[in-house]
Amino acid sequence: MLLVELSVRKTKNELSLIQALEQTSVSEKNLKLSPARWKSLIQNQKVYLGLKPETRFDFILKTPCKLIFELGAEDLPKDFKKTSLDIVYEDSDFLAINKDSGLPSQASLRYYENHLFSAVRLFLQNKNNSASLPYLVLLHRLDMDTSGLILLSKKPRFTQAMARVFEKRAIKKTYLALCPRLNTAPKAWGVFGNIYKAPQADHKFYFKLGSSSKSQEGRLSKTNFKILKSTSKESLIEARPITGRSHQIRVHLKDSHSPIFGDVFYQGDMSHPRLMLHASGLEFVHPLSLKKIKLTSKFSALNDWGG
Numbered sequence: 001m002l003l004v005e006l007s008v009r010k011t012k013n014e015l016s017l018i019q020a021l022e023q024t025s026v027s028e029k030n031l032k033l034s035p036a037r038w039k040s041l042i043q044n045q046k047v048y049l050g051l052k053p054e055t056r057f058d059f060i061l062k063t064p065c066k067l068i069f070e071l072g073a074e075d076l077p078k079d080f081k082k083t084s085l086d087i088v089y090e091d092s093d094f095l096a097i098n099k100d101s102g103l104p105s106q107a108s109l110r111y112y113e114n115h116l117f118s119a120v121r122l123f124l125q126n127k128n129n130s131a132s133l134p135y136l137v138l139l140h141r142l143d144m145d146t147s148g149l150i151l152l153s154k155k156p157r158f159t160q161a162m163a164r165v166f167e168k169r170a171i172k173k174t175y176l177a178l179c180p181r182l183n184t185a186p187k188a189w190g191v192f193g194n195i196y197k198a199p200q201a202d203h204k205f206y207f208k209l210g211s212s213s214k215s216q217e218g219r220l221s222k223t224n225f226k227i228l229k230s231t232s233k234e235s236l237i238e239a240r241p242i243t244g245r246s247h248q249i250r251v252h253l254k255d256s257h258s259p260i261f262g263d264v265f266y267q268g269d270m271s272h273p274r275l276m277l278h279a280s281g282l283e284f285v286h287p288l289s290l291k292k293i294k295l296t297s298k299f300s301a302l303n304d305w306g307g
Contacts, residue, residue: 002071002080003118003133005107010064017042017049018057020067033075046070051133068133070122083119089295093158093288094139094151095120098297101147101274106138120152140166143247145262148175148279149297161287166244174281175239175249176228176299179258180269182235188226191252194218195245221245223252234261236302249277276301 008020021038033041045053048068049061073080086098097116099105104115117138124134137159139151153159165171196218222242229236235258239249250266253259259268261276268275278299286293 001073001118001122002076002114003121004069004071006067006069008061008063008065008067014060015063016057017047017054017059017061017067020061021047021069037075041069045131046072048133051135053131081114083114083116085119085123088149088297089293093155093286094153094162096282096295097150097152099142099147099150099279101145101301104144105141105150108144116150117152124154140244142279143250143275143277145275146277146279147274147299147301149282149295150279151282158288165284165287169242171282171284173241173244173279175241176278176280176302177237177239177249177253177260178272178276178302179235179237179253179260181230181233182227182237182256182258188224189256190222190224191255192222193220193255195221195248195251219243219245221248221252223249225252225256272301274301 006021008015018035018038021033021042022035039057041047042055042057045055046069047054048070049059049065051068081103083100083103086100087095088098089096097120099116104113106117107113107115117136121133121136124136125132128134135154135156137153137156139153139159139162142148142150151162153162220243224240224242226238226240227235228238237253237258239253241248245251247265250260250263254263254266254268259266261269261272262274263277264270264275278297278301280297280299282293282295284293285291
């Protein structure tokens with residue numbers, strides 16, 4: 001199963017639900033469903049407007065709007081990757097999930113690709129035994145190839161409160177990264193500077209680190225590092241980001257002359273089958289209950305590591 005969000009643009013003429021599904025940006029994304037299949041999804045309460053199922057084919061939409069629909073196994077390609085959720089913590093306000101490497105946190109441009117947000121929302125809907133979709137907000141993101149802890153809010157009040165926690169940097173994040181051995185690095189060090197986008201000829205981009213905090217480009221970033229263990233060829237490094245920029249730890253370790261194993265973007269050694277970066281710890285005070293939350297996640301890709 002996969003939830004897909006569709007943004008319906010503002011139109012001058014009236015647009016019914018079935019027309020929106022058949023004629024708008026769905027076709028631009030090459031979603032090849034027959035008119036009969038669209039009608040089946042609507043009849044079976046698998047098309048949602050405002051998180052509630054809408055079953056009237058001729059319902060006139062107030063555009064612009066967003067629709068969500070649920071694709072079944074018959075709609076998805078044979079290589080569609082299912083995911084099982086590893087729930088580390090859950091209370092009435094939020095969940096903490098241990099995300100697998102290779103699973104996007106949210107929907108990507110690859111239309112039929114599974115993602116964590118869809119899987120969690122469907123899990124909660126089934127758990128609540130509800131026809132409507134539950135409220136759910138991703139509080140932060142992990143890169144697709146990074147594994148580990150990620151938080152999702154189940155209530156608007158908690159979302160707002162956690163926004164202040166992140167803004168004040170009152171959440172402690174810990175990552176583990178496996179890198180080539182750093183022979184000349186100190187036991188602990190920090191990287192501080194501005195991260196900015198570096199466009200490429202093929203319209204892709206990666207990020208670079210400015211020479212100093214006074215760089216005119218990008219956004220300020222800071223990470224503290226500590227070497228935990230080393231072998232003759234590899235070092236296990238603890239990373240504690242102070243800021244939360246895209247690719248921050250990956251860029252900072254490349255700048256430290258030790259790109260993470262499996263990091264195709266930043267010239268990492270590809271002798272490992274995945275990006276060897278894992279979000280292993282989160283600590284914060286629950287902004288509503290004031291309970292101290294300390295979450296940990298084992299870096300399973302290190303099970304066979306000799307360090």
